[in-house]
Amino acid sequence: MSPSHRRQPDEDSWRPDGSGAGGSGPGGGSGPHPAGTATDPVAPPPDELFAEMLRAARSLLAIRSPLEAELVVSKLLGSWWGNRLISGDAEQLFGEGLVGHAARAGTPAALALLTGIASLGTVRQSAAAEHAALRLIRDGVPRPGWAESLGAVEAHECHVSRTLYGDSDELICTFSYRGEAAHALIAVIDYNSGGMLRDAWVTSKLDRLFAHVRAQAASDPMARFEPMDPVRARGLLEEALAETNAAAVPKVSEGFAGYHALVRSRIRALPPNRRRRPLHPVYGRDRRATLAARFLASAEAAELSDSYTAGRCVDQIIDYGCDADFGRPLRISPVKTELFLLTWLPRKVILTPAEQEAMPHVLAAWTRWAGRVGELPAEAIRAVLDTLWESTEPFSAAYRDPASYGVDWSVLPRLLPDGDLEALPRRMFAFPLLTGVHGDLDLDELDPCEPADRRRLLRLDHMDLPEPPAPGADAAAEGAAAEAERHLDRHDELATRLWDGDPPQLWEAAERLLDQGEQRLDVLHRLIDALTAAAGDDAALVRALDEL
Structure with missing residues (x-):
């Protein structure tokens, strides 16, 4: 927590709902929470909603302070922030719809609202609001006194x-x-x-x-x-x-x-970054290796018995700090330690049993070393170490053992040729049949990375589909077989996307449906329906998946 993270109760932190100081946010009684409407699809807004918002905008006519006026407009524009629509974009549908309604109303309150939206809205909202406001001004509608200040x-x-x-x-x-x-x-x-x-x-x-x-x-x-x-x-x-x-x-x-x-x-x-300076430090492979070598040569790392395993572990610590913590491998904190051990490692990295056992000890040595290099107070370093040792047992329990998925270690090279442990559950979902023998076909020899083998695995997962017809088969058999191949084509596309995690919302939707008790085959077909309906439009696909 930053030292001034609490809003002081006697500050005049103006709240658009008119409740004055205090309230929500830091020090106002409510910490961070998910935006309540972020995943709730909403229908297009009726004119009654716009009319109500325009009535609320009448308060702008009594305001003298430009800051208060902007906060009122910001509150109105925030009414739909976080909403997802069944179709279309919330900012466009609500924001531009409100601009159009105010433009048609043509009242002083409407002009005040349009003036505020021209300053605070999105690029499209601002352009439309400015155009409508200029027309009302030409028609003689009076502007509020604070209007000149907004620009x-x-x-x-x-x-x-x-x-x-x-x-x-x-x-x-x-x-x-x-x-x-x-x-x-x-x-x-x-x-x-x-x-x-x-x-x-x-x-x-x-x-x-x-x-x-x-x-x-x-x-x-x-x-x-x-x-x-x-x-x-x-x-x-x-x-x-x-x-x-x-x-x-x-x-x-x-x-x-x-x-x-x-x-x-x-x-x-605020002034833009015209020189395109990087916001965060960039660590290439050589710089990471140098950092690891510095640590392994330190007094803090001297007590680590297995230098090879320690090197493997510290590579993961550095990668996390560089890739997931904005180029700050030397930063230590209790929260970061817990996230690394209990969230990032189990989802991203396959550790050998020796590495799993060594990781807490290597991380403890890294914490002492990075704390010394960063000149942190001793009590701050102790607090991080306390969190580390408290997390060690949950780390051992939470680390994803492939056996918990019902996967044999021998299957992992085929499911995780790229080492992406996070991909394991979705790839297992796409290809549940990877071991055993079917007729004269040895499934252990099939590689889901190879298109031909992938097709064989998908066909085995659909035993009810007709086989390709023998030469001379009647038209009905040929038609049924062609439809079966088209069905497998759709499953092939889905399996490829699940394998690649493209888009991430695909597996997220599958997990939600599975959690609700739907059977795997039904989930596959619902995902295929979403892919078919999207017809190659990635944005439409994401919206459809979010609705599942």
Whole structure:
């Protein structure tokens, strides 16, 4: 947790629902949670919904502060954030539908709403709202007093508040409207959740905010409060917001949806990364090998008895830090340790029994070494080690033993030629018959990576289908056999996609259906129906799979 992660109860963190300070988000009583509507399909909005939102927009006519006006509009635009539609895009259907409704209404409240959407909406929403607003202005509809300020947002300083563990960054970026109405956007990036932006809020009491975080940084040896280049801040925020938007069920704070549009707008106000500087360190093979060698030559690694096994284990530790932790192999924290042992390793890596036994001890040595290199306080290193030893027993139990899937070790080379342990369950689902003898066919010799062998395995999985007809068979037999081949073609496409994990939503949908008690063959056919209906449109396929 970053040192200023709690919103102070006497800050004026304005909430669009009018409830004033406190409330949701950090310090407001509710931590991160999945957006409640993220997986709920919703029907197209009726005009009554747009009319209700336009009535709510009347409050914009009584507002004098441009920041308050933007927060009201952001709250309205956040009404549908996280929703998935049966067909179409929620931002387009709701947002552009609301713009069209306001344009037709032609009232002062409609113009105020359009002005706000022109500033905070998506590119398409903004363009449509600006066009409609200009038409209403030409027709003589009066503009609210704050309207001129919305296009005059200026970015100023950026800072970051974090702990030495580095689990999250709390970015504080200050803005004003041409030097007036200064305010700060506080945004929390959670690196243990894939770098997701999980919370954001606004305050205008900058003196109190900065006094608070500086006091915490001065009193807590684990806390850091530092300036950040606004260009880098924009890049991090863009990356984090994209991660949040892409999540099927983003784990965000309760009030995040209401700030989503404002966050998007403030990111655009920050200077762009025109030089395309990388946001995170890049570790190639040589740099990783050098890091491993430094560790293995350290005093902390001296007590590891099997240097070969230790080297194999430390390679996985470094890969995790480089590939899954944004190029930070030396970062240690209790949460990162638990995620590595209990989530990443069991899903991604096949460890030999010797490596499974050695991994906690190698990780403990790595923790001591990385903590020393990173100059962490001794108590911080002890806290990480405590989590490590507490996780050792669950690690042994949670690590995926292929035998728990009913898979013989001899089958693994055929199912996992690429070593991707995460692919094991979906590939087993696609090819359950890999051992034994059928007639004169030895299944142990069939390789599901080879197209011809894959076809044989799929045919054995469909014993009820007719065999290819003998020469001279009647038309009915030939027709039935042709239809059987077309059916196998569809299963072949599905099996190939499951093997490759393309798209990931395919296996996710299969798991949901299996968890609901559906039989394997029924699940296969429902997935095939989704593939057929999508007709090669990947976006349509993902939507269809999400609905299963």
